[in-house]
Amino acid sequence: MAEVFLKNCWYLAAWADELAPGAKLGRQIAGEHVLLLRDDAGQLAALQDSCPHRFAPLSMGAWADGQVTCPYHGLRFAVDGRCVHNPHGAITAALAVPAYAVVERHAALWLWLGEQPADPALVPDLSFIDETPPQSRAMGYLPSAADYRLMVDNIMDLTHADYLHADTLGGGINSRARADVVQDGDRVTITWTARDDELPPLMVKQVDTADGRGDFRNRVHWYAPGTMLLQLRVAQPGALEIGGHDATSAHVMTPECAGRTHYFYCSTSDEMIANPALTPIIAEILGKAFAGEDKPMLEAQTARIAGRDFWALRPAMLPSDKGAVLARRTLDRLLAAEAGG
Secondary structure (H helix, E strand, C coil), X not given: CXXXXXXCCEEEXXXXXXXXXXXXXXXXXXXXXXXXXXXXXXXXXXXXCXXXXXXXXXXXXXXXXCEEECCCCCCEEECCCEXXXXXXXXXXXXXXCCEEEEEEECCEEEEECCCCCCCHHHCCCCCCCCCCCHHHCEEEEEEEXXXXXXXXXXXXXXXXXXXXXXXXXXXXXHHHCEEEEEEECCXXXXXXXXXXXXXXXXXXXXXXXXXXXXXXXXXXXXXXXXXXXXXEEEECCCCCCCCCEEEEEEEEEEEEECCEXXXXXXXXXXXXXXXXXXXXXXXXXXXXXXXXXXHHHHHHHHHHHCCCCCHHHCCCCXXXXXXXXXXXXXXXXXXXXXXXX
16 A cells, blocks of 8 residues: 655755756655656746646656646646647646646745645744854755664654764763653654753853863754754853754754655854854764764664564554654654545
């Protein structure tokens, strides 16, 4: 049975700079093949990437003058999905392509696949990106052969960093930190707090203490189905509430299809804003962590589960799983509601 994805939600489909004026981009999002379009004036549109005649990918055709042409039999479509030219005869209602809502927010293109009206106000708040100079953003896109829910688990349970990223983001503090979980509607927030503890190797230099100890707080907000906003602060012991060094990042897991995920990330910090020369250094470190450590593990987990139902496998639970479990339960509830169950 084909996997069911949430449709009445905003999906990050691409970073905005992936689609230049006059360009097109085909991408599969939540099981749907979608053609993203930007005209020469910068206006956006999104169509199903499939001609209604013989299902040829429209992304293989020409895009010019506000119309996309099927490369197989020459049918042409406007950005609202209407067929505007049929070289073989009359234009009928059957020759229409579904169109989707798409908006540009936070240096990204957001896609709405559902039948409910698309409200741009429901785009997850990643406004920190708009407030950050481009030269101070470490941004990336990483396609992965991993289930998006496992990738959400990975961010919602940061104790994995003590083992998978021991030399950079770990060291033990994540496992020793107190985890407080709060649910507000459909949003789940987990806050990891440690005081006067040994900081992760990558953060020791940010706190001017001889023994590398300090206060640590990492707050993760999850928005269904796979957008997460992380707010990190490290400070000298006892100074967490009054100062320190702040870093903010977005980790967005957009399902491509069953077992495959588009992973978008953007990180910044007060140090990167003050000294943009640090940005490529941080970007390289994060890129290695995501691509070289997280990705192989998550792909291996996905292969081991092999398409079976996660809950039917009766996974063992740890105290650190609470945030991830709440996110999964919330997603299950939203999927059931959308299906009418």
